[in-house]
Amino acid sequence: xxxxxxxxxxxTEYSREDIMTILETAKAFSEVNQRAIKKVPxxxxxxxxNMFNEPSTRTRSSxxxxxxxLSADSLNFGGSSTATVKGESLVDTVATLNSYKIDMIIVRDxxxxxxxxxxxHSPAAVIDAGDxxxxxxxxxxxxxxxxxxxxxxxxxxxxxxxxxxxxxxxxGSLVPALKIMGAEVTLIxxxxxxxxxxxxxxxxxxxxxLDAALPELDVVYMLRIQRERLEGAPFPSLREYxxxxxxxxxxxxxxxxxxxxxxPGPINRGVEFDSYMADHPQRSVILEQVYAGIxxxxxxxxxxxxxxxxxxxx
Amino acid sequence: MALLLKNAHIVDPAVELDxxxxxxxxxxxxxxxxxxxxAEGAEVRDLSGKYLVPGLVDMHVHLxxxxxxxxxxxxxxxxxxxxxxxxxxxxxxxxxxxCDNGVAVGYVRxxxxxxxxxxxxxxxxxxxxxxxxxxxxxxDMVAQGAVAFTDDGKGVQDAGMMRRVMDYGKMFxxxxxxxxxxxxxxxxxxxxxxxxxxxxxxxxxxxxxxxxEIARDIALCRLTGCPLHIQHITTARGLDMVRAxxxxxxxxxxxxxxxxxxxxxxxxxxxxxxxxxxxxxxxxQADCDALIEGVVxxxxxxxxxxxxxxxxxxxxxxxxxxxxxxxxxETSLALVLTNLVGKGVIDYGKMVDVMSIAPREILGLEPVxxxxxxxxxxxxxxxxxxxxxxxxxxxxxxxxxxxxxxxxIGRATDVYVGGVATMIDGKVVA
Amino acid sequence: xxxxxxxxxxVMDGAEIERSLTRxxxxxLEANHGAENLAIVGIVTRGDLLAKRLVEKIEEIEGxxxxxxxxxxxxYRDDFMTNFAPAVHAxxxxxxxxxxxxxxxxxxxxxxxxxxxxxxxxxxxxRPSVIQLAVxxxxxxxxxxxxxxxxxxxxxxxxxxxxxxxxxxxxxxxxVEILDVAPGSRAGSAPLGxx
Numbered sequence: 001x002x003x004x005x006x007x008x009x010x011x012t013e014y015s016r017e018d019i020m021t022i023l024e025t026a027k028a029f030s031e032v033n034q035r036a037i038k039k040v041p042x043x044x045x046x047x048x049x050n051m052f053n054e055p056s057t058r059t060r061s062s063x064x065x066x067x068x069x070l071s072a073d074s075l076n077f078g079g080s081s082t083a084t085v086k087g088e089s090l091v092d093t094v095a096t097l098n099s100y101k102i103d104m105i106i107v108r109d110x111x112x113x114x115x116x117x118x119x120x121h122s123p124a125a126v127i128d129a130g131d132x133x134x135x136x137x138x139x140x141x142x143x144x145x146x147x148x149x150x151x152x153x154x155x156x157x158x159x160x161x162x163x164x165x166x167x168x169x170x171x172g173s174l175v176p177a178l179k180i181m182g183a184e185v186t187l188i189x190x191x192x193x194x195x196x197x198x199x200x201x202x203x204x205x206x207x208x209x210l211d212a213a214l215p216e217l218d219v220v221y222m223l224r225i226q227r228e229r230l231e232g233a234p235f236p237s238l239r240e241y242x243x244x245x246x247x248x249x250x251x252x253x254x255x256x257x258x259x260x261x262x263x264p265g266p267i268n269r270g271v272e273f274d275s276y277m278a279d280h281p282q283r284s285v286i287l288e289q290v291y292a293g294i295x296x297x298x299x300x301x302x303x304x305x306x307x308x309x310x311x312x313x314x
Numbered sequence: 315m316a317l318l319l320k321n322a323h324i325v326d327p328a329v330e331l332d333x334x335x336x337x338x339x340x341x342x343x344x345x346x347x348x349x350x351x352x353a354e355g356a357e358v359r360d361l362s363g364k365y366l367v368p369g370l371v372d373m374h375v376h377l378x379x380x381x382x383x384x385x386x387x388x389x390x391x392x393x394x395x396x397x398x399x400x401x402x403x404x405x406x407x408x409x410x411x412x413c414d415n416g417v418a419v420g421y422v423r424x425x426x427x428x429x430x431x432x433x434x435x436x437x438x439x440x441x442x443x444x445x446x447x448x449x450x451x452x453x454d455m456v457a458q459g460a461v462a463f464t465d466d467g468k469g470v471q472d473a474g475m476m477r478r479v480m481d482y483g484k485m486f487x488x489x490x491x492x493x494x495x496x497x498x499x500x501x502x503x504x505x506x507x508x509x510x511x512x513x514x515x516x517x518x519x520x521x522x523x524x525x526x527e528i529a530r531d532i533a534l535c536r537l538t539g540c541p542l543h544i545q546h547i548t549t550a551r552g553l554d555m556v557r558a559x560x561x562x563x564x565x566x567x568x569x570x571x572x573x574x575x576x577x578x579x580x581x582x583x584x585x586x587x588x589x590x591x592x593x594x595x596x597x598x599q600a601d602c603d604a605l606i607e608g609v610v611x612x613x614x615x616x617x618x619x620x621x622x623x624x625x626x627x628x629x630x631x632x633x634x635x636x637x638x639x640x641x642x643x644e645t646s647l648a649l650v651l652t653n654l655v656g657k658g659v660i661d662y663g664k665m666v667d668v669m670s671i672a673p674r675e676i677l678g679l680e681p682v683x684x685x686x687x688x689x690x691x692x693x694x695x696x697x698x699x700x701x702x703x704x705x706x707x708x709x710x711x712x713x714x715x716x717x718x719x720x721x722x723i724g725r726a727t728d729v730y731v732g733g734v735a736t737m738i739d740g741k742v743v744a
Numbered sequence: 745x746x747x748x749x750x751x752x753x754x755v756m757d758g759a760e761i762e763r764s765l766t767r768x769x770x771x772x773l774e775a776n777h778g779a780e781n782l783a784i785v786g787i788v789t790r791g792d793l794l795a796k797r798l799v800e801k802i803e804e805i806e807g808x809x810x811x812x813x814x815x816x817x818x819x820y821r822d823d824f825m826t827n828f829a830p831a832v833h834a835x836x837x838x839x840x841x842x843x844x845x846x847x848x849x850x851x852x853x854x855x856x857x858x859x860x861x862x863x864x865x866x867x868x869x870x871r872p873s874v875i876q877l878a879v880x881x882x883x884x885x886x887x888x889x890x891x892x893x894x895x896x897x898x899x900x901x902x903x904x905x906x907x908x909x910x911x912x913x914x915x916x917x918x919x920v921e922i923l924d925v926a927p928g929s930r931a932g933s934a935p936l937g938x939x
Contacts, residue, residue: 010584028816028834037868040819070819091630111632112515113586132634134515172515196520200512302819 003303009115009128011137011173016180023145025299026292032069033294042302043072049097051118052078052108052129053090058265059129059139062290063106066297075100078108090114094121103305107131125304130169138300139264140173142292144181146285147219149292150260154181158216162188162245163223163272164230166195170223170264175201186213189245192234210245214254221262222247222272238271247273252280260285316340316356317733322366322694326684327663328671337366339690342732347684361694364727367666368682369401369691371673372643374466374491374545374569374618377403377434379425380418381410386623386711388422389429391643394621394710396736396743398643399726401691402433403621404677407444408467414439416454423459431736431743432729433691435461435677440479440490446470449482456486461677463488466545467593469495469527476531480540489541489567489676494527494552495594504634506595510579514586516633519595521549528552532559535566543676544568546620548594550604557613567615567676570605572649573640573716575617578602581716588629588636589714592622609668610660616672619646623712640716644708649717651697651724694728701725709742750924755899755907758918761880764896765794768878769801771894775876776845783811783844783872787862788833790851790909791815794880798849811844813837820861841870847894851909852920853879856890881920883907 003021005014014022032040048067052060060076067074077097090109094117097105104125107115112132119126130136144154151157159178165171165187178185179202186205187198198206207213214220227238235241242248247261261273261283269275278284317339324331324347336351337344377391386394388405395403405422407413413422419436426434438455440463442448452463463483469492470476480490500523505511507518528544532555535542547553547568559566573592578599582590590596608614622639629636650669654660660668670693674681682691703720705713729737736743756764776782779802786795792814799812816835848862859877866875878894883901899922901907906923 028818031834031836032819035869040868041864042819089627089631109632111634113584113633116584116586117630117632132515133517169515195512196507196518197509197512200509 005304007115007119007126008137008300008304009119009126010135011140011177011180014180016182019141019144019177019180022141022296022299022303023148025303026141026145026295029298029302030295032298033291039069039071041071043067043070043305046072046103046305047100048072048074048104048106048301049100049102049124050074050076050078050106051097052076053114054108054110056108056130058290059108062293063129063297066294066301069294070298070301072301075102090117091121094118098122098124104301127300127304133167133169133172135172136169137173137177138293138297139170140177141300142289142296143174143221143262143264144177145292145296146262146289147260149288150285151218154178154183157183157218158186159183159219159221160186160188160213160217161221161223162210162247164193164225164234165189165198165223166193167226168223171195171201174221175203178202186217188213190235211251211254214251215256217259218256219260219262220247220255224264224266225268225271227268227271242271246271247277249274249276252277255283259283262286262289265290316345316353317730318351318353318356318358319366319692319694320351320358320360320362322361322364324366324684325662325666326368327667328368328681328683329685331684332663337684337692339730339733342690342734344684344686344688344690346686359728361728363698364694364696365662366684366692366694367662368670368684368693369729369731370399370647370669370693371402371404371677371679372398372400372619372621372646373404373435373616373673373677374571375403375405375621375643376408376623376639377405377422378623379409380421384625384711385628388425388434389431390709390711391621391623392426392430392432392434393742394641394643394708396431396729397709397726398645399647399693399695399729399737400432400643401682401693401729401731401736402435402679403643404435404437404461404673406464406466407437407439412439412443413437414442414444414450414455416451416458419455419458419460432731435459435679437462437464437466437491439463440465440483441470441475444468446472446475449478452483452486452488456488461488461679462491462543464491464493464545466491466493469493469497471497473530473534477534477538480534480538480542484538484540487678489543489678491543491545492527492531493545494524494531496523496526499523499526502634503595504591505582506579506597508579508598510582514582514584514633519593521551521597521601524594525549525552525555528555532556532564532566535559535564536562539565541565542567546571546574546594546618547605547614548574548597548601550601553604553608553613557608560613567672568613569616569618570609570614571618571620572642572646575602575605575609576649576653577716586633587716588631588633589640589716589718591633591636591638592620592640592716593638606654606659609654610664615668615676617646617650617668618673619643621710622714623710624714625711626713629714640714641708641710641712642715644710645703645715645717645720645722647693647695648701648722648725651695652722655697656723690730690733692730693726695724695726697724699723699725699727752905752922752924754919754921755881756897756920758912761896761918761920764880765797766801768894768896769798769805772798772847772876772878773802773806775893779806779808779810781843781845782847783813783839783841784847784849785813785815785837785866786849787858788814788816790911791849793911793913794851795849798847798878811839813839815848815862815865817858817861817865820865822857822861835865835869837869841866841872844872845874845876846872847876847878849878851880852907853877853882853890853892853895854885854907856886856888859890860888880909881907
């Protein structure tokens with residue numbers, strides 16, 4: 001089970017075995033995250049740059065914590081103070097980072113393909129922490145981890161993704177990842193929020209009828225509505241969106257008894273769901289996803305920066 | 315001094331020539347065409363094994379001067395044209411300042427006369443500043459030598475404005491060349507809407523964004539009677555509309571680029587190659603197939619490059635930041651020879667038609683024929699040369715070709731403009 | 745990875761392994777004055793199995809079931825950059841190690857680097873009062889100042905040999921064997937699930 005990847009950018013380059021290796025390694029890191037001393041020396045001496053070229057608090061915090069718990073030296077590079085804003089090109093910025101002798105770059109960028117550009121100009125390993133509307137592979141992996149914890153396997157699992165699929169980098173990774181693992185994926189939302197070719201992502205079904213889809217689903221994944229960006233464009237109002245696509249207490253009776261609810265955060269109460277469903281003690285796994293993010297990111301960084309086999313000379 | 319080009323295989327469907335013969339050139343004109351010609355004191359060039367055709371014209375080229383000389387200028391752009399086998403190019407007006415007045419047209423012509431390696435036919439802007447709002451001074455530009463009008467790079471968004479352009483412009487007898495793009499549908503679209511836009515997470519540039527304006531402009535052509543030329547057509551349905559317009563007898567023509575013929579959106583992958591970012595975007599393979607069929611059946615009048623040079627550093631960006639366009643002058647003939655003539659899709663006569671005869675006709679230029687009395691604008695190529703596209707080998711300042719690394723068969727070796735050599739044995743004359 | 749080792753000789757058979765473990769169990773009890781406050785922690789992926797057997801033997805002798813844990817040292821290795829593939833098995837120590845007498849168990853003691861990593865890993869989990877080391881085989885060639893408190897058998901070996909433990913539970917047979925290491929192949933514990 002060799003894990004032969006240098007970068008994590010395109011989840012479709014990972015096999016089912018690769019993804020299981022990541023999930024199992026994440027489980028090992030979960031043990032570390034529950035200790036009193038939540039730190040291992042694994043990446044001691046490695047330098048990891050968090051290059052966040054667009055604002056992100058959660059993903060960046062999760063990566064940062066994962067780096068610290070692996071004992072890596074981490075550097076936050078990005079945000080409004082960066083070179084990119086000063087007119088320097090991404091390529092030149094990466095050249096600067098290379099001079100710092102770094103081992104890994106975590107990149108968040110509003111432009112699809114930016115992580116690939118970095119791989120062409122840096123010897124460092126690159127993890128895509130979200131590029132434009134393209135992919136967000138660690139989010140997909142933490143979603144898989146959370147689902148795995150609850151459902152144990154993916155084969156034939158019915159997953160419904162509700163909301164703004166067309167503008168979602170989460171979906172760009174999550175849908176292909178679910179397909180790699182053998183799940184069945186239904187995309188739910190109005191056509192104004194759908195990508196041009198949902199089949200290209202791997203979706204098995206596309207529907208605008210949430211009520212008809214719900215009874216089949218083992219996992220209901222609610223996507224975040226960018227309220228400031230979307231209202232009045234692809235749908236007329238948040239009120240109508242909530243009415244048609246919100247997960248509410250009334251709709252719970254349509255769900256399987258053991259169906260779980262995921263959301264990549266941050267959540268909008270009253271839009272994607274009502275508080276009853278957002279806080280549902282049995283169904284909502286949103287906070288578990290946040291926790292899984294640390295474990296999965298530790299696992300990915302560990303595996304990409306070398307990993308280890310059991311062949312250490314005793 | 316007289317020049318005698320011997321033993322080339324001459325192809326010129328306009329005069330029904332297709333065979334080995336000699337061409338004698340005197341005073342910039344063709345003095346005689348025939349077998350076994352001899353001329354006392356003439357410089358003799360033996361072109362055995364090569365083909366000789368009326369000089370190729372690329373009627374869609376961005377020379378970038380004035381304003382963007384870091385990308386290309388009239389000297390480097392016309393050198394690239396000569397290197398690719400062209401004797402003339404039509405220069406697009408989206409320079410800085412925009413070529414929307416007589417002075418700007420005059421500048422382009424003057425620079426071309428001074429440093430050019432081929433004839434440069436300036437196209438003027440249809441609207442002031444390419445803004446699509448106010449008519450440009452078309453009459454003044456015609457007086458300075460503008461051959462056509464276009465707002466290339468942008469679609470004229472307002473149908474009423476487009477009607478005014480055509481109604482006003484038709485009195486000058488020049489063709490209106492349109493870049494069809496509905497901004498409401500296209501927005502910030504980056505690649506063809508569909509498989510690739512979904513996979514790469516880039517905004518889609520839907521085929522309908524082009525087809526809607528093609529349909530509208532054909533309707534306006536019917537309304538105004540002004541000659542209409544659809545630039546860089548990319549979709550099967552758009553082509554069907556042009557076909558129908560021609561059947562109806564409307565003065566509608568269209569052009570296609572080698573990249574829309576020979577590259578589909580499938581070429582775009584996770585490497586986000588910005589050289590493949592063009593406007594309109596690369597479409598589906600089915601569209602490519604339909605466009606090739608359109609060249610074969612004559613629905614497409616001519617092949618042009620939309621040569622759009624950019625500096626390396628401008629393309630070395632995130633896909634969304636990189637400017638649209640790829641170069642084409644130095645690969646166009648070879649691509650057509652390799653992919654169309656070489657594969658038997660079209661013959662040399664058809665190639666001459668779409669790359670030499672039709673462009674002159676659409677632009678209203680003096681025809682060039684391999685016949686006595688014609689201007690001696692001549693392209694000579696060797697269809698057997700095998701070569702690999704290499705950016706370092708370009709005369710253009712730019713390297714943003716989507717065909718770098720492609721193995722091609724055939725390329726221009728000699729070019730004469732008004733009887734004067736601009737390229738000899740594959741080398742552009744200094 | 746393919747194992748390309750040739751078996752050279754069998755150093756211990758199943759019965760000898762049992763006898764050694766019984767002796768080690770007695771020695772542990774003797775050295776620690778009984779089973780009180782004692783915990784056995786095995787290093788994955790063979791030491792944890794030996795640890796489990798030791799706990800069973802101690803229960804047979806003393807009638808007390810002492811705490812059992814397993815330790816994965818993957819995150820503490822000093823050579824992890826040079827290795828090819830991961831197989832992380834989560835550490836599982838379901839008791840508080842503060843103040844405990846911990847006996848760390850591994851199959852073969854060689855360079856000492858695994859034990860160094862294991863000590864670091866244990867220290868991150870708490871503060872035991874004593875840590876002792878039990879190994880089934882000591883094959884020499886230490887690279888660090890580490891020695892075992894309890895040894896099943898001393899087996900002199902060469903660098904180009906590999907000393908490996910096979911256990912009934914995972915390999916279908918129990919034995920300690922010396923193998924020739926083909927150039928470029930891996931030295932160390934046998935992969936789980938036999939060969």
